[in-house]
């Protein structure tokens with residue numbers, strides 16, 4: 001029997017090729033997207049309610065977390081105030097008992113330029129020609145709801161990673177000990193609230209200010225986020241990651257992420273960590289939206305390619 005990664009092999013490598021083509025990946029050994037990042041460590045403490053939503057182990061006990069905060073593009077030294085650095089990224093690894101882990105990967109806008117792998121491939125093909133064929137690019141964007149919405153959200157510079165909200169976008173089934181299912185999407189909400197810089201203030205900032213500010217803030221206090229669940233309503237399309245769910249929704253607090261240390265040896269951590277948003281725990285299942293199956297093989301292939309680049313660099 002074929003597994004999902006074999007089924008998705010051709011489109012996976014096409015997607016990664018397109019990402020390499022478009023993400024200005026001139027430096028080898030880094031991620032093809034979200035190349036510039038900083039790794040922190042801390043603790044996830046579940047809320048009292050979390051264990052009634054899912055039997056996931058980290059919903060009933062505090063667990064260590066590793067968090068990588070990042071800028072978009074494959075440029076490892078992109079200036080933090082460059083509009084192309086948006087959306088920002090977050091990757092969270094929860095360390096679970098028995099050498100298990102589960103990952104959440106999100107970005108700082110509530111949208112994505114495609115709802116299916118084929119649509120994403122089309123989008124990347126056109127986006128990669130944005131400079132040579134600007135009209136084709138703008139026509140495509142205007143004609144496609146997902147990319148139109150996505151581009152309307154880009155470009156802002158956050159005051160800090162500690163004032164940035166993140167959206168993992170996929171819908172999951174959260175299953176409790178009575179087999180009751182809650183459908184919802186995670187949100188990672190900063191305790192300090194969402195705050196952006198004006199373009200003028202952003203332009204005055206040092207090119208690495210998002211990372212240096214974290215170091216300064218940690219000297220005073222920890223960086224904290226609420227992990228919350230936006231509970232779906234019958235009218236929400238849980239199969240489309242490109243669209244926010246409109247109107248008021250029930251929000252359940254799942255717990256608090258507290259980051260209190262910058263990881264030692266950033267270069268090594270950035271290279272070695274390979275997140276996979278499809279690594280789930282017991283009590284949490286995917287709704288199998290069309291993008292979900294493609295993510296694991298894409299991240300795996302990208303990790304293989306950047307590791308090979310590193311090996312080549314070491315052997316030159």
Ligand code: HEM
Pocket residue numbers: 015016019030031032033034037068069070088089090091105106107112117120167168169241273274275291294295298299302303306
């Ligand atoms: C099928 C759709 C997608 C594809 C093909 C894709 C592809 C990739 C690839 C190849 C990487 C580099 C992985 C590595 O070398 O470690 C990456 C990283 C990343 N992507 Fe995606 N991505 C997709 C969807 C998304 C979505 C929906 C989000 C946000 C909600 C997202 C956020 C991120 C973040 C934050 C990182 C950096 C992870 C880290 O810190 O290691 N991606 N993506």
